[in-house]
Amino acid sequence: MSEKPRLELFDNPYPARGYCITIRCPEFTSVCPRTGQPDFGEIVIEYCPDKLCIELKSLKLYMQSYRSRGIFYEALTNEILDDLISACKPRWMKVTSRFTPRGGLTTEVVVEYPSSAPTESGLRRTGNADNKSVSGQR
Numbered sequence: 001m002s003e004k005p006r007l008e009l010f011d012n013p014y015p016a017r018g019y020c021i022t023i024r025c026p027e028f029t030s031v032c033p034r035t036g037q038p039d040f041g042e043i044v045i046e047y048c049p050d051k052l053c054i055e056l057k058s059l060k061l062y063m064q065s066y067r068s069r070g071i072f073y074e075a076l077t078n079e080i081l082d083d084l085i086s087a088c089k090p091r092w093m094k095v096t097s098r099f100t101p102r103g104g105l106t107t108e109v110v111v112e113y114p115s116s117a118p119t120e121s122g123l124r125r126t127g128n129a130d131n132k133s134v135s136g137q138r
Contacts, residue, residue: 004065007087008058012049018091020048023056025063028097033070041073041099043080048091054084073097077109085113 025043032039043063047054062083066076077097085093094112 004083005058005061007062007083008055009052009088010055012051012053015049015051018048020046020092021053022046023054023059025060028063028066030066030076031068031070032102033072036070037102039073039099039102041097043077044096044098045080045084045093046096047084047088047093050089050091052088054088073099073107073109078111081111081113 023045025045028041028043030039030041031037045054045059071079077095080097081093081095084090084095090113092113094110097107097109099107
């Protein structure tokens, strides 16, 4: 595996203001580590910057580094979050990966920093027939 491109940053022009940035990567590609087949999906990065913001060209090159890499959805989503929080140290960040159907199934992985317990954060289980949240509340 080749080294990941370096994420470049720039000073937040409004560090005293709380605001969020959403970045969409609608043409994300990686490789299934079991079959070697390409996986296609979208990565959505949402974050509230503190002192630094992510420079988009370097983020694009970083995302493209996954194109030939065999990695499970869960691992890549968590790895992207870890790399981004390590680089820019945001106040808050969420990374969502949504992959196109494979064998009639779609997968969405959501990770958040700072993390919160799924039973308390309002996250819902997908595919839950009665549409109850993890905690059992509607």
